[in-house]
Amino acid sequence: MSKTNVTRRGVLKTGAVAGAGLALPTYLAAGGHSGFANAPGDSSVTLGFNVPQTGPYADEGADELRAYELAVEHLNGGGDGGMLSTFSSQELSGNGILGRKVEYVTGDTQTKPDAARASARSMIEKDGAIMITGGSSSGVAVAVQALCQEAGIIFMAGLTHSNDTTGKDKKANGFRHFFNSYMSGAALAPILAANYGTSRKAYHLTADYNWGYTTEEAVRTSTEAMGWETVAAVKTPLAQTDFSSYVAPVLNSGADVLVLNHYGGNMVNSLTSAVQFGLRTAQANGQDFQIVVPLYSRLMAKGAGANVKGIFGSTNWHWSLPDAGSQAFTRSFGTKYGFPPSQAAHTCYVQTLLYADAVTRAGSFNPCAVGEALEGFQFDGLGNGPTLYRAEDHQCFKDVLVVKGKENPDNEFDLLEIVEVTPAAQVTYDASIFGGELGSCNPGA
Amino acid sequence: MDQFILQILNGLDKGSAYALIALGLTLIFGTLGVVNFAHGALFMLGAFCTVTLSRFLSFEVDTGEVMKTAWGTENPVTEPWIYGTLGEVTGQTVIDWAVPLSILFSIPVMIGIGVLMERGLIKHFYKRPHADQILVTFGLAIVLQEIIKYYFGANQIATPAPAAFVGSFDFGSLIGFDANSIIYPYWRIIYFCFSLVLIAAVFAFLQFTTFGMVVRAGMSDRETVGLLGINIDRRFTIMFGIAAAVAGLAGVMYTPIVSPNYHMGMDFLVISFVVVVVGGMGSLGGAVLAGFILGTLESFASMQFVLERLPGINQIVIYLAAIVILLTRPRGLLGRKGVMED
Numbered sequence: 001m002s003k004t005n006v007t008r009r010g011v012l013k014t015g016a017v018a019g020a021g022l023a024l025p026t027y028l029a030a031g032g033h034s035g036f037a038n039a040p041g042d043s044s045v046t047l048g049f050n051v052p053q054t055g056p057y058a059d060e061g062a063d064e065l066r067a068y069e070l071a072v073e074h075l076n077g078g079g080d081g082g083m084l085s086t087f088s089s090q091e092l093s094g095n096g097i098l099g100r101k102v103e104y105v106t107g108d109t110q111t112k113p114d115a116a117r118a119s120a121r122s123m124i125e126k127d128g129a130i131m132i133t134g135g136s137s138s139g140v141a142v143a144v145q146a147l148c149q150e151a152g153i154i155f156m157a158g159l160t161h162s163n164d165t166t167g168k169d170k171k172a173n174g175f176r177h178f179f180n181s182y183m184s185g186a187a188l189a190p191i192l193a194a195n196y197g198t199s200r201k202a203y204h205l206t207a208d209y210n211w212g213y214t215t216e217e218a219v220r221t222s223t224e225a226m227g228w229e230t231v232a233a234v235k236t237p238l239a240q241t242d243f244s245s246y247v248a249p250v251l252n253s254g255a256d257v258l259v260l261n262h263y264g265g266n267m268v269n270s271l272t273s274a275v276q277f278g279l280r281t282a283q284a285n286g287q288d289f290q291i292v293v294p295l296y297s298r299l300m301a302k303g304a305g306a307n308v309k310g311i312f313g314s315t316n317w318h319w320s321l322p323d324a325g326s327q328a329f330t331r332s333f334g335t336k337y338g339f340p341p342s343q344a345a346h347t348c349y350v351q352t353l354l355y356a357d358a359v360t361r362a363g364s365f366n367p368c369a370v371g372e373a374l375e376g377f378q379f380d381g382l383g384n385g386p387t388l389y390r391a392e393d394h395q396c397f398k399d400v401l402v403v404k405g406k407e408n409p410d411n412e413f414d415l416l417e418i419v420e421v422t423p424a425a426q427v428t429y430d431a432s433i434f435g436g437e438l439g440s441c442n443p444g445a
Numbered sequence: 446m447d448q449f450i451l452q453i454l455n456g457l458d459k460g461s462a463y464a465l466i467a468l469g470l471t472l473i474f475g476t477l478g479v480v481n482f483a484h485g486a487l488f489m490l491g492a493f494c495t496v497t498l499s500r501f502l503s504f505e506v507d508t509g510e511v512m513k514t515a516w517g518t519e520n521p522v523t524e525p526w527i528y529g530t531l532g533e534v535t536g537q538t539v540i541d542w543a544v545p546l547s548i549l550f551s552i553p554v555m556i557g558i559g560v561l562m563e564r565g566l567i568k569h570f571y572k573r574p575h576a577d578q579i580l581v582t583f584g585l586a587i588v589l590q591e592i593i594k595y596y597f598g599a600n601q602i603a604t605p606a607p608a609a610f611v612g613s614f615d616f617g618s619l620i621g622f623d624a625n626s627i628i629y630p631y632w633r634i635i636y637f638c639f640s641l642v643l644i645a646a647v648f649a650f651l652q653f654t655t656f657g658m659v660v661r662a663g664m665s666d667r668e669t670v671g672l673l674g675i676n677i678d679r680r681f682t683i684m685f686g687i688a689a690a691v692a693g694l695a696g697v698m699y700t701p702i703v704s705p706n707y708h709m710g711m712d713f714l715v716i717s718f719v720v721v722v723v724g725g726m727g728s729l730g731g732a733v734l735a736g737f738i739l740g741t742l743e744s745f746a747s748m749q750f751v752l753e754r755l756p757g758i759n760q761i762v763i764y765l766a767a768i769v770i771l772l773t774r775p776r777g778l779l780g781r782k783g784v785m786e787d
Contacts, residue, residue, distance in 0.1 A: 054599075055599065057599070058594070058598070058599035059598050059599050059600045232749055234749050234752065235752075237759065237760050239712070241703050241709065241712050242459060242702065242703055244455045244458065244459070244633070244702075244744075245452065245455050245459075245743070245744040245747030245748070245759075246747055248448075248451045248452065248454075248455055249448055249451065249748060249749060251625075251628060252447060252448060252626065253749075265600075265601055265706065268601045268603075268704055269601075269703050269704070272702075272703065272704060275611075276611075276612075276613060276630035276632065276633065276701075276702070277613055277628060277629070277630055278612055278613035278628045278630070281612065282625070282628070283625075299600055302600070302603070303600050303601035303602065303603055303704055304603060304704070305603025305605060305704070306603075306605065307603075319515070319516070320515060330515065330516045330517075331516050331517040333516065334514060334515075334516025334517060334518055335516065335517060335518055338518070338520075339516075340515065340516050
């Protein structure tokens with residue numbers, strides 16, 4: 001005959017120990033018991049800069065990294081403070097973020113979503129980064145944004161122009177300062193109508209990936225709404241270098257405008273082919289043939305050389321803007337590095353300041369508190385005029401620049417001239433048109 | 446019809462680059478038996494000979510004056526050093542002609558690189574399996590492109606043709622079509638003609654010189670030529686240098702067509718190997734013929750009319766053609782029995 005010694009006290013004790021044991025890993029993982037992931041210590045806070053350091057966008061990545069380093073220097077009280085003095089919020093005083101010295105780690109996205117996720121994960125899990133920022137591609141931004149959402153980390157997107165980033169793929173933990181394809185179309189269309197008329201036939205060459213599709217759709221919608229007709233839209237492989245086969249048929253297609261929905265090397269090569277085939281000087285339908293590049297960057301313009309002269313496009317920011325914020329940033333950057341910043345550098349610098357400011361206003365590094373501070377935040381003095389971080393999709397709404405390749409540049413950085421500053425109201429759209437759900441904020445604990 | 450002719454011109458133009466690279470590959474494979482995956486890198490290095498010469502000619506020196514930049518710093522005013530030597534007008538003309546001038550600059554440089562590559566690395570892999578050769582030459586290609594990226598950056602570098610050859614001309618009216626129905630760029634026509642001259646020069650060199658005769662004999666039977674007391678290894682080394690120069694010249698003249706970047710060699714490498722195999726391993730004529738045929742096919746496959754009916758065909762047409770040709774002619778277009786076969 002056996003006798004069991006199970007007592008009520010014994011069950012309670014065992015249960016408590018087992019419960020504590022099971023809960024311990026979660027408790028330890030909860031960022032220093034603060035209720036969110038990677039809570040910083042009292043002395044420093046680590047930010048993760050995830051940029052392309054190798055691969056085709058390495059030069060843009062290098063410029064982004066320069067801007068991040070400058071932002072860290074300014075946040076820690078170094079240099080001339082850059083945009084800290086022009087930023088309307090005035091919460092940042094150069095003593096780090098919430099009194100903690102800002103440190104950073106870097107990752108290499110290689111402009112590949114898998115590599116970008118791996119480097120972001122490493123910075124979050126090994127280096128304890130509280131915020132991830134960067135990227136020079138929408139594919140990378142969408143992939144890293146999703147990772148940050150799962151990990152409970154704030155993602156401040158760098159250069160990403162696809163509608164999807166804050167459209168169908170938007171996340172509660174992700175925020176974008178850069179403009180998007182829709183805004184490019186909306187800003188460009190009136191300028192194109194004013195300069196080229198409303199009776200035009202457009203031929204689109206479109207990079208065969210996510211960003212190309214959204215840009216083509218945005219430009220088509222905007223230009224067709226003002227009377228243009230789309231004659232053809234041809235997808236081109238992303239790896240294409242010689243676009244002669246795609247450009248050669250354009251002149252005899254009945255079109256009188258070629259829209260190059262290409263970015264980076266694609267844009268440099270397709271524009272070069274288009275100019276070689278005489279499209280800049282050709283006549284079609286009784287009018288001068290025209291070329292349009294919806295998204296410009298200074299680094300691309302440099303690669304295309306004289307071919308960009310006179311060609312319209314849009315850009316998020318340009319160093320020649322006369323406002324105090326742009327001038328302060330250009331001066332800081334130019335003094336430190338010897339040349340003016342690119343638009344990629346600008347958006348990355350601004351995103352870092354906006355994050356630091358949101359943490360300061362929230363009084364916490366908790367991603368949900370930071371997100372709340374950014375949602376609906378209105379600010380000025382960061383180079384694009386009055387700006388709204390819209391709560392519904394975490395997209396910034398601000399003026400958009402329409403630019404044109406400069407006819408007589410003074411130097412190798414002076415390649416684009418600003419034709420029009422399109423007001424934010426003209427490029428604002430309903431947050432629901434691109435679908436997607438923000439979901440709820442994930443603090444990671 | 447005009448579209449048909451346009452795509453033929455495009456195909457010949459693309460085929461020129463394929464043919465030149467494949468010609469060099471075949472020369473190396475035929476003489477040394479080495480599968481050289483670094484050959485695309487030689488094409489890229491040729492293009493960067495142009496970039497280097499262009500940058501050298503337009504290297505800026507201080508004029509002694511100072512200007513205030515838009516970002517608040519004071520920078521010295523500079524101008525190309527060649528202005529001081531030749532005057533502004535002549536100096537600018539020389540800079541403008543950097544691409545054609547690079548032909549002269551690149552020939553000794555590329556032969557030197559080729560000889561160095563063969564003597565320094567590749568000769569140690571002659572008796573190793575092809576897999577080893579592929580690995581080492583592919584590794585070399587990556588090293589070379591990373592070196593270029595380190596010094597020149599990752600972005601493309603604009604290297605325009607001389608102003609006299611920028612733009613296009615009415616090819617259609619030359620052959621009896623309506624005015625402006627077939628517009629084609631000057632430089633692409635020049636590139637095609639240049640490649641024909643270069644290909645002819647290589648064939649003439651091999652066909653009509655004693656050196657070429659020995660090399661051809663060595664390609665057929667290396668041992669016997671060696672037994673005759675001829676130092677065939679030295680000649681093959683020189684042939685490697687010549688093959689490197691051919692690839693380099695293809696790269697030099699290609700720079701106004703596509704602005705060079707560090708990765709451009711890799712873009713051509715796989716296609717060039719397909720060209721060599723389709724042409725027939727070891728067949729110089731086959732490499733040239735396959736280059737032009739596959740280039741033309743690729744151009745036609747990129748037409749909107751074709752893409753609407755066969756989406757994505759532009760990306761696979763070369764490989765489909767290779768499959769069909771190799772199924773019907775296993776040794777390629779001009780490959781002969783016993784050549785490059787164990």
